[in-house]
Amino acid sequence: MAKSYFFLFVLFILHPVRGQNEDCADSFQCGGHGPAIRFPFRLKDHHPDHCSFPGFNLSCSDTHDTVLELPISVKVFVKKIDYKSQEIQVYHPDRCLPREIRRFNLSSSPFEFKGVDHFLYDYAFFNCSHNKGEEQSHQHVISCLNDPTYSHQVYALRTDVNVNKLPTLPCRKMYSVRSIPYYIVYNLDDILYLNWSRPACGNCELKGMNCRYMNTNSSSTKSEIQCFPKHNKGSSTKLVTTGAILGPTLLLLLAFALYRVYSHDKAEKEYRKKIENFLDDYRSYKPTRYLYADLKRITNQFTEKLGEGAYGTVFRGKLSNEIHVAVKILNSSKGNGEEFINEVGIMGRIHHVNVVRLVGFCADGFRRALVYEFFSNYSLEKFIFSENSKSHFLGWERLHDISLGVAKGIEYLHQGCDQRILHFDIKPHNVLLDQNFIPKISDFGLAKLCSKDQSAVSMTTGRGTMGYIAPEVFSRNFGTVSYKADVYSFGMLLLEIVGGRRSTDIMSENASQVYFPEWIYNLLEQKVELRVFIEDDGDMKIAKKLAIVGLRCIQWHPMDRPSMKLVVQMLEGEGDKLIMPPNPFASPGPTRIHARKPMTHLGQELDVIQELD
Known part of the structure; x- marks a missing residue:
């Protein structure tokens, strides 16, 4: 192992030191023929990301044709690139440019039409x-x-x-x-002529020189360019003798650093390839694909931050004066692209009044983002966990309607799609409210797909948020993992609505506390008021109905929990007809559990059993 590290290090010190912009000058051709590709163009998976302006990315097709993707997913083949006159000639793969004419919108592209008579x-x-x-x-x-x-x-x-x-x-x-241009409409010679004005590298080409960014910082605006010689054979090199004077410890440290860089680069390329392969299969009438530059424009350079979580940061954006969006910039250091594929793949195929709509996505180099509808009332968490919850209290009828809407959304995920969708992260934070307080289920990063006749889901790691995770996700002693895990999470959400606090919160600073759902159960059994904001008998009936349904949903064994279809029926029906479920918190001995008796939280004494595929 050490010898291989030493070999990599020797290769490194012998290799001429080149600036990152010089890598952009290397030309490449798809299949060994076709136009030469170099700065300001970049060939995906060959040139570094900093070698192109937005919109100048090219790729190679399976038939070794050079492909340019124009805005709104119009793909054309490149016939010729004239770097001196800054002109690119493209044609339609089917030799029919008028077929794509409705989608030719170059307003967000660096290119513009160049007609014979220059008239449009x-x-x-x-x-x-x-x-x-x-x-x-x-x-x-x-x-x-x-x-x-x-x-x-x-x-x-x-x-x-x-x-x-x-x-x-x-x-x-x-x-x-x-x-x-008229020649596109009538398909006169099947060639579309485009030119670009920025970056202005034509003068460099006329001088027989290459063009590059003046500022090598990849995070800069890259507005300035400079010319440099095409071949600089006098580049400085490091001699092998330099390595001979280094001690063994330093040598190993450098080799290890090289290995880490190589591993990270390889993993990043695999993630990008995985996402690009997925997006290639993701076609017509799906959410819009944005460039990272588009997101900067939509969010006004990411000025208004709405929130931040483990997997990314959310900013407010505006597509127009009437359409506002929430842009979630995913953290590239978290996950392996699975959350991104889950969100786009699952949310792009479902449409329901109680599920958040995915407006678009971005997969631009190593940058990945999701664009959702924006909701001015934010999440349900704001209204049930507020420090001054009385001023934010929505009223029991509205809370009932919100609970019913969430239940219908989960039922749709379980039964309304071709494949059953298990959310695995139902909680108040992931229930967004629009201006009319209609609930929308969001955040499908942990979701899984399975067939409707599949009774169990294979899991290798736990999914969800503590306090909302079903017991069987921790341990098989409680049964197999299935759609009933979402039922459990929804039950905890109902109990939090009734109790006005998080399930993981304690009732006081005292250490002698009972498990939160047990506290709700004992209050119902002893006919004690569930919440201070109950003003009349009608409110009491709603609160009691939500509590009973919630307790039915959190039975420890999945087979004892109702399906979401039955949950919807219970919420739509009369609460007086609901029967209290069995007490899932009763101890095996003769001693009865009282509301103030100490008890550990669920999951603290459970032995976790490793799940197998």
């Missing part, structure tokens, strides 16, 4: 029926969009041209596009 026009597209045997040639026809059976043809007219130019056939207007 507005066009309207029409679908016209066609009689067999009639002449098919027409100066406004878009042949590559026609129906293969010639039952109809597509025509394009400039909006300032009279519609009488269309053939005398039944025609229907399909859509309009703005500011498009």
Whole structure:
């Protein structure tokens, strides 16, 4: 092992020292042919991240074509890059540029159209029926969009041209596009000409030199560039004799540092590849993919911070004056990309009034982020755990409606999707409230998918937040892990709504405390008021119903808990008909547990059993 470290170190000190910007000057071609790729362009998985401006990322297809992805996921092949004139020529993979014309929006792209006459026009597209045997040639026809059976043809007219130019056939207007070169519309030579103004590297190219960032700090704005020679063979090198004078200890330390850098870089590339492979399979009509530069613009350079957790920081953003969003920047040092894939993969496929909508996501290099709807009332936690909870009290009818909405959302996750979705982190903090206090379940980073006929879920590590985790997640002594784990977490949420405190909080500073749900159970059994904010019998009925349903949901054994469908029925029904569940806290001996008798918290004396796949 030590010899291998020494070999890596020797390679390092013999290798010429190069600046990070010089790496950007290395050209690369997909499959050994096609246009040369170098700064300001970057080939993914070949050039470092700092070698390109936003929007200048290229990739290689399976057929070794060079691929450029324009905004709104329009992928085109690159035919030629002219670095001197700063022009790039692209074409559609199917040789039909008009097919993507509605999605050609270069407002957020570094490129702009370059037409033959440099003029852009507005066009309207029409679908016209066609009689067999009639002449098919027409100066406004878009042949590559026609129906293969010639039952109809597509025509394009400039909006300032009279519609009488269309053939005398039944025609229907399909859509309009703005500011498009005419040669794209009529697919004249199937080549789209684009140019860029920044970075202005054309002068360097004319001098026979390369272009690079003047400031090598990757976190800078990268607004300044400079020219440097294409080949600098006089780069300084370190001699092998330098290593000979180093002591063995220093040598091993340097080798270990190299190994750590290599391991981290390899792991990061694997994470990126895993996420990119997932996103390649994630197609039509899904949440929008944003660049990191877009998120900086949306959040006004991340000025308004809403909160921070273990997996990232949330900022307030604005897509327009009417649409506000919450942008969660994921912490790259946490996890291996599983949370990101869970959120995008699961939330992108579900639509329910009680589940938060994922507006978009960002996977730009090592930066990953999620964009959600923004809710002005924040989370349920704010209203039930506030220090001055009376001033924030929502009223029992609204708390009942919120509880019912959350239950319906969980029921949808369990039964309403093609695959059952287990959330594993139901708690007040993950229940967001919109302006009408409609609850929305959020944060699917710990969720798992399973088939509806699967009775148990394989787990190697615990998932969830302490105080809300079902006993079987800790130990198999209580049964197998299933969708009933979410039922348990929901039950704890109901009891916290009733008690107005966290399940992990103690009732006083005294150490002789009972388990929080047991305190609720004993109050019900002794017919003591559950909460100080109960003003009439109607409120008492609601509080008692929520408490009884919550106690049914937190039975220690999963088979004793109701399904979420039955929970919804109980919450929608009359509370008077609900029966108190068995006491899950009764000790095995004859002694009865009273509300003030000391008792340890759940989980403190349980032997954790390692779960197997």
